[in-house]
Amino acid sequence: MIVLTAILVFIVGISIGSFLNVVIWRLHTQEGFLRGRSYCPKCRTTIRAKDLIPLLSYIFLRGRCRDCGKTISWQYPAVELATALAFVGLFLRYSLSEEFIIYCIYTAFLIIVFVFDLKHYLILDRVMLPAAVISFVGGLLIGLGFQRILIGAIIGGGFFMIQFLISRGKWIGGGDIRLGAVIGLMLGWEKLLAALFISYLAGSFFGLGLVASGRKKWQSRLPFGVFLTAGTLIALIWGGDLINWYMDLLGS
Numbered sequence: 001m002i003v004l005t006a007i008l009v010f011i012v013g014i015s016i017g018s019f020l021n022v023v024i025w026r027l028h029t030q031e032g033f034l035r036g037r038s039y040c041p042k043c044r045t046t047i048r049a050k051d052l053i054p055l056l057s058y059i060f061l062r063g064r065c066r067d068c069g070k071t072i073s074w075q076y077p078a079v080e081l082a083t084a085l086a087f088v089g090l091f092l093r094y095s096l097s098e099e100f101i102i103y104c105i106y107t108a109f110l111i112i113v114f115v116f117d118l119k120h121y122l123i124l125d126r127v128m129l130p131a132a133v134i135s136f137v138g139g140l141l142i143g144l145g146f147q148r149i150l151i152g153a154i155i156g157g158g159f160f161m162i163q164f165l166i167s168r169g170k171w172i173g174g175g176d177i178r179l180g181a182v183i184g185l186m187l188g189w190e191k192l193l194a195a196l197f198i199s200y201l202a203g204s205f206f207g208l209g210l211v212a213s214g215r216k217k218w219q220s221r222l223p224f225g226v227f228l229t230a231g232t233l234i235a236l237i238w239g240g241d242l243i244n245w246y247m248d249l250l251g252s
């Protein structure tokens, strides 16, 4: 039964991932989200219904547009797969609970921010504002408690605000401050600390790797929202276990 449900969650996940690709594209082009059929960004031909199957169409078409033959960005299957895997991860951790549904909604926002920041070095208020409202309401619904959410938002926003002020906006952008506050709302302050720790660890490894391989210089800016959203996703799934593990470590 669990396996069947997990497969169903996976299928829902790739479909929502497919929708997120549309949202990411239309945030960029400033089109409406629900109007009009999807088209090939290169030749602008409307995509046929049979080529709109998430993940499978990309495989069948071998990553090329049926009309113009140009390559389709690997972002499309990657986002579909990542969304599906995250949903399955959340399902295995929380089964079909309120937390599961609300964390899936958070995941959708996180994936949009991740891809958009990676591609455009930008965290949009058009995404952050609804995310803030939904995270606040969601946190109350799953019983995180007003205080924990509020402290999370203050620590998350404040942490980046301080760095923004010290570096006069050189290390991080204003969007990171708003993202910090929103993930504080999503996680509450304890899991937020776990998420920040994971993000910085991942960010340093990647940063050092890129500098070592000569692809980036020390001064280059990394889109930190990418690490922050990935860290938040990990904290949503395993944050509780991480905190318990850390507490045990302190206790022993």
Ligand SMILES: [Zn+2]
Pocket: 040, 041, 042, 043, 044, 045, 065, 066, 067, 068, 069, 070
């Ligand atoms: Zn095309």
